[in-house]
Amino acid sequence: MPSTFLYGANVAANGIRQHYLRYGGASGARAARAAVIVIPGITSPAITWGFVGEVFGAAFDTYVIDVRGRGLSEASDTLDYSLDAQADDIVALAAVLGLERYALVGHSMGARIAARAALRASRGLASVVLVDPPVSGPGRREYPGKLPWYVDSMALARKGTDAEGMRAFCPTWTDDELRLRAEWLHTCDERAVLASYEGFHTDDFHADAAQLKVPSLLVTAARGDVVRDEDVAELQRATPAMQHVRVPDAGHMIPWDNAAGFYAAFGSLLGAPLVVEATENAVA
Template sequence: MSSTFLYGANVHANGIRQHYLRYGGAQGERAARPAVIVIPGITSPAITWGFVGEVFGATFDTYVIDVRGRGLSEASATLDYGLDAQAADVVALAAALGLERYALVGHSMGARIAARAALQANGALESVVLVDPPVSGPGRRDYPGKLPWYVDSMALARQGIDAEGMRAFCPTWTDEELRLRAEWLHTCDERAVLASYEGFHTDDFHADAAQLTLPALLITAERGDVVRDEDVADLQHATPALQHVRVPDAGHMIPWDNAAGFYAAFGDFLGAPLAQQAESVTAEVTI
């Protein structure tokens, strides 16, 4: 498949500089479909999700964003790194880009941002996809990812680390993926990451998910222990219309572990199936 990458750009929205990468564009069949905003996780600048943007861009006008305090978006000692501010960024970005119809696809922290943004957004937001969201929060078990893993790897990245040094943190990743993480991890502001990690345990994701009134899809990893079967049951009990797909042979970083299974999990939920799917991959769907 030829590249669908168009350009990277900045926009002033919600009072800060927000950086994004655009894939696909709004020409041809994509013009009739909602745009897609991809919101990465806690230490994932937009460029590390570029391979996902490439695939989405073949079917949708796609924007992969740098969450505040990551990548090339604004960061500072005085910036609010709370969930409400992150969600307001997404809604303001969509408005600044003039998107009349769009969907949110959030991974991990990005899924929690997407769920909160859905409570703030206007009618332009049509659907939300929540990819392996941390279900930790008040009165619930801790997030399984441990804080030193993030802090230690970011400290090494700020000093300068190569792909081989990053392998100790991400042993299953390819050389190319490790090089990209080693290159860009230093752009993740530690203050932003600490605030988001704390929010994993103080913000109530289940309460946000229970208020979703637009079409929503939950995509979870078979491995990784982030979203267990009982968590899915709780979420679907609170939001019966929430669709769910469990992706086999994948840990928390689903598209890294099973890209074909990840793309297949969307089906036609966004209005059209994603172009790159492996026919041999099947996913268990519960509605």
């Protein structure tokens, strides 16, 4: 499949520098469809979702973002890393980019950001896709991913490491995936990650998801313990119109484990199917 990557860019939005990678553009059939903003997870710079951006870019004007404190977006010891700030970033970015209609596709932490952003978007939001969101929160079970996994791997990356250094943390990943993580993990600000991880247990994702007013899709992994069947049932009781697809043969990092199943899960929700001729995986 020919590359759909166009460029990377920075904009000033919501009072900070936000960096994104653009795929596809607004030409041809894409011009009639809502743009797509992809929001990665807690330690996933935009570039690690580039292989997903390539596929989305074939059908949609696609923007893969660096969440504040990750990748090339702004980070500092005074920056607000709360879920509210992250959600406001998305709404402000869409406005600065002049997107008249757009969909949000968020993975893990990015799904929680997407759900909160949907409550703050006054115009233009067409749909929301929540990919394996942490359902932890006040009075709920803890998020199954443990904090030392993030902190220790980031510390190693800041010192300088390679694929072999990352292998202890991600033993099933390919050499290419490990190399990319080793190259980019140091750009994840520990303060941002700690704040987001704490938010997994203090922010009420279920309350946000229950207030979605646009078409929504929940995509979950068949393996792992992030979203259980009872969680799906609760979310769909609160939002009966929410569609759900459980992707087989996949853990939390769904597009890495089962790319075909991940893309097929979207169906026609976004306005066109995601067609995969050939993909090359990176890593998150």
